[in-house]
Amino acid sequence: MDRFQAMATFVRVVDTGSFSAAARQLNVGQPAVSKTIAQLEDRLQVSLLLRSTHGLSPTEAGLRFYERARRAVEEAEEAELEARGAGGGLSGRLRVSAATTFARLHIIPRLPDFLARHPDLEMDVILDDRTIDLIAEGVDVSLRMGALPDSAATARRLASGGRSVVATPGYLARAGHPQVPADLAGHEAVVHSQLSNAWSFQRGGAQVSVAVHGRVRVSAAEGVRAAVLAGMGLTIASDWMFAPELASGAVVKVLADWSLPPLDLWAVFPTGRLASAKAREFAAFVEQALQE
Template sequence: MDRYQAMATFVRVVETGSFSAAARHLNVGQPAVSKTVAQLESRLQVSLLIRSTHQLTPTEAGQSFYERARIAIQAADEAELAAKGAGAGLSGRLRVSAATTFARLHVIPRLPQFLAAHPHLDVDILLDDRLIDLVAEGVDISLRLGVLSDSAAVARKIVTGGRSVLATPAYLARAGLPQSPADLANHEAIVYSQLPSAWSFTRNGAAVSVSVTGRLRVSAAEGLRAAVLADMGVTIASDWMFAPELANGTVVRVLKTWSLPSIDLWAVFPAGHMMTTKARQFATFVEGIMRSAD
């Protein structure tokens, strides 16, 4: 039994969740995949998978083996890329975690360029506004916005963007145009629960903090966008979040002479794992997207 091939097969089974899906990805028959995993379990003398009617789940030993096997496969892929040279392109599978709205607006529409440049690469994108365990989810690179809370994370700042007070012209026509941060106390604020409800502004060295209230709080950026576009109130958000609407005038900035804290976009890599060439090149690709947009 080829140890590398057996590890690669097992990793693909875990990532796809079934023998049949792994067989399709590997372009082999399902019996061959099942036989390879059985031989691997026999050689290791341990059960790696819990088999049920609907799914395959790694055992504790299987999960541990999967994580180490995946690192070993990444290391082998890196060695091949180094030997072949950068012109050979990327191959294998890249798992990316990203905030839903940011990825939908800025990353996924540009993915055809990245995939065309690397025809032997598959990309999995996990869309989630919450912070996830990169190691447990098998993520190669996570695109995160804001302040990093994990001091042990391996991270690279991609770009810094602006924040603004935003609303639709229809809402402002109904509620009036705020002339100062203090005026926001009299407006219906749409509060993003991942940010403080006290909004801080600066101008000419002076700082002002305003506590805002509103009938609506949302926990995800998609909800914030929907509420603003439904003319429900004002909000603070990154300009990236409303880039299409700011461009066409559906949403406008208010209090433009006041500044808000900027927001950083980070590429975060799983701590304790090798940063792969695939992950580094994807980070560079995203950086190119965002600098071009700016």
């Protein structure tokens, strides 16, 4: 049994969820696929797949093997492309994670362009505001904002965006316009439950920190955004988060003459691994797209 071909077959079975679908994509008969997987399990002396009426899914050992096998197959495909001088065309599967709101507004709308450049590439886009374990989740590149929690992470800064206090004109008409940061103490603030309610501002050489309060705390950025747009209060956010509404006037900036620390966007790659060509290309694409 060809070990590499067996790994490639197993990866295709997991990706498609069935022997028959994998056989069609590999242009072989289903019995050949079943036999290859059986031989692979026999050689490894472990069960790799759970078989049920609902289809196939990897066992715990199968999932670990899948992640390593997938990367080996993809690296081999990329090596062939480079050797052939294929002009940078990418293939295989790219797994990307990003914060939900940022991805919905700025990444997903740009994916058609990226995929058009690489017609043999498939993508998994994982939307999650949490900092996830890239290796455990099999993620090739994660787009993260803010300070990196892991100083040892392999990361590339893609952009630096402004931050502002924003609110709807309707809310400000009811509650008034804050003139100085201290005025925020008397306003309703929509606060992300995982972030501090102490907002720090700078102007000239002065630095001011204000503890804000609101009746609503939200556990996800998408919820903060929705609450602000509903006129429930003001919030501090990246300009990326409210880009369409800032452009249309649906929300406006408050205390614009006071500055807030910028928010960096990073492409983070699994620690201890060489970033794949697909991950590097996607990071470069996002960096360029945000400059346009």
